[in-house]
Amino acid sequence: MMWQRWWERVRQDPVTLAALVLIMLFFGVACGSWLGLIGGGWSDTSSLLRGGFSAEHWFGTNAIGQDIFQRAVFGTGVAFQVGVSVALGATLLGAVFGSLAGYFHQRAGDGLIGWLMGVIESIPFYLLVAALAFAMQGHNLAMYLAMTLAFWTTTARLVRAETIRLRQMPFVEAARTLGVGQSAILSRHILPNTSHLLLIQFTITFVGAVKAEVVLSFLGLGIQDGVSWGLMIAESTSDLLAGHFSNFLVASISLFLLVMALNLLADAMQDALDPRFSHPADPGPAEPSPAEPSHGT
């Protein structure tokens, strides 16, 4: 019913519809890259250094003659891989800890989880990632782990608040009266009713992860093998000095389009599914989302 309402809104809103189409296009490119259909030649070098647009190299070539289009395509696959895995992990953690904290509201468990969230949110995000990356000795998964660890708390806070509200609703009371166990109440009656929050948070975390990957790869803490939009932007700074802009433009425009489309989708979902935010304010803590170094990190 909720989803029908959402779809009705989307159908009438050309902007959201366009965003949805754009996301599907990017996803198609990502799938093509995963299946090895396109972007397979991202690391092949050619003799054409910093070449312009041509039929052979659609977006030109970089400083060592690699095809920028193929690299951007491969980077799309990486962006989705990072976005989906971090968003899945963080949303799952947020749902579990958030619902537990909410269900055991004002008891020891709630306090403990609240303390843990406060501690994690207090450590500057990039320090956390850098420290974890070095502690894991530059392991490929360090970035994924650090982002998941840093991003689940916002979701948990929202789910906790919703659980506290739902816990007092008559249908939960009824289930309890009928002798339904605590874990069944949580998993069958409370969590399904937070699905709209989880979906919105999944999208927002996806955006955060894609943007953070770019920053981390730029700092040398992100993707270790392969190529990503962040690595393209990092390598493009020397191209810019030589007056060759296409590497930088292709990577940053791809990043912008995907993030913008996901942001628009998240807004539309929030408008339709979460009646309290008829116009969304930041649902998170007082700080901007950890994914965004908005204060100059």
Added chain:
Amino acid sequence: MNTSGLVRHGLLQAVALVLGVTFLGFLLMVYFAPDLSYQLAGKNPTAEQIQQIRQQLGYDQPLPVRYLQYLQELATFDFGYSDSSGERVTALLARTLPVSAALLLPGFILGHILAMGLGAVAAYGRGRWTDRLIAVVSGTGMSISFIVVMIAFQLVFASSYGLNWFPARGWQWATPAQYLSHVAVPTLTILFVSSGYNTRFYRAVFVEQIGQDYVKAARAFGYSRTRTFFRVILPNSLLPVLTRVLYSVPAILVGGSLLLESYFGIPGVGKSTFDAITSGDQPVLKAVIALSSLALAVVMLSVDRLYRVVDPRLRG
């Protein structure tokens, strides 16, 4: 709960948070950090030499002992000397913190003022074209990566491919003119990116205020729009605004400006922290973790006080 109970509760929370942050930070950044003894020992060290260095750096102690030593250092705020440069850690902080503050404050302050203005215009024009235009602008600001803005602004304002008004990188602040020319591009970057998020926040705050009865009453009494905004809406919005502003202070202070500092080559605290992580410089890391957790504790405690100053209802 009475007032002293509230204060004690807040203090307890702050202490728990400081202990948690310092422990997790210690575990990640110091205990699991790369072992420096082989690097410091020079070529072909004997087992004895390595043992000696490990003892010097405290690697041979068990975790609880090392953490307790750290807490002792925290209490006296004396973290010794940097492993890589030999500089006193407190001196290093005293040298780098003002640079970071000077780098970030103009963008932070101007960003909030700009966002407040845009948020107010959008809130008053709810659903009209001004609101939509501002939503597009702030949505764009939220969707562009900080790095992209930083590089693009450097290209536009500080390179021969663009206006070439400012130095491309580096940091000098002996005279106001030098300071302004070096802080300009970072400030524009912060303004652009942070106003995206902040405008949304202020719009939401103001929209909620505009619907309140006391705002309607003020208008009915003949207050002009401007007067209502500054005398009624703004004071009543102080709680969420204060929270947002104050809670972003520790992040600015410490994590602060890693990207700006490393890209523009500015000797601030973000850059030295990052260097400390990559080189395993434990004394510096310990100091930075301590500083960020203490700053947070101070903010947590002062927010409660400030709430009571700002909002008479909470004085009780």
